[in-house]
Amino acid sequence: MSDLLERLRERGWRMTSQRRVVAEVLDGDHVHLTADEVHALAARRLPEISRATVYNALGELVALGEVAEVSTDGRARRYDPNAHHPHHHLVCSGCGTIRDVHPAAEPLDDLPAEERFGFTVSTAEVTYRGLCPSCA
Amino acid sequence: MSDLLERLRERGWRMTSQRRVVAEVLDGDHVHLTADEVHALAARRLPEISRATVYNALGELVALGEVAEVSTDGRARRYDPNAHHPHHHLVCSGCGTIRDVHPAAEPLDDLPAEERFGFTVSTAEVTYRGLCPSCA
DNA sequence: TTCTTGACTTGGACTCCGTCCATCGTAGGA
């Protein structure tokens, strides 16, 4: 994750203690935190960090392409630091657990020209749903 | 759509003027209205219908499997009367237009066993994004 | 090191979407 901090600095991202803890909280695999969860974790290191600052930092990380926004449930958006490895998501309908998954085929290729209605289609996001081992 | 009203009556759905206009508003293809849009359209026929009633009716139609809930952006949920024909969605990143689409392959089949992490996977929803002809 | 300044942070107000609840009204069976 110091890779991330390094890249951000090189790209001219002004480094503040708030932005640093937000970036640090987003480290790891299968991390899909909501903004409020990021805020709660960040506040353990920096108690007075505000919600607005967390939203600002997350929005900028998304704009920079360093973090992906995921909305699997119509509720709060989730923030995914695994933005450099394209993937899709498998969500447990019971407990909400989210796993990164990699389908065998590229989903975009499965949409025939006659089903594109003249659109320039650029991305496909797949959400798989089911029950995880503990919930089954 | 009188099919829908008929089915609902047979299934014991108590018919009220409010529920009737909600069901009628949801008629057509490529219809993906938000609850507030349904409310606005319903209010043209039945001016005093309340938001709570629209939410109740939509929730019940979803529970009955007659309407599907779709959330393509992190914003308001949309309600899709085309629930008896499984399909996916193509969304214009410019204007938000939504089209129903049918991929050539079943997306569920593209998820290998070793990418299922022991889950019992039951559904896959695909959201394709791109620009519609007018926005391109 | 200190100065300077534009960028960042803050907290609160605000909006939007959705839920909840006590009360009132009515669909539909007796």
Place this chain on the structure above:
DNA sequence: TCCTACGATGGACGGAGTCCAAGTCAAGAA
């Protein structure tokens, strides 16, 4: 026609996210 359980109402409430004016500070300049 009458009864009553189920549905409708609207206002309060909660969660998620945005916006803003005022205060603070990172980092380059000197």
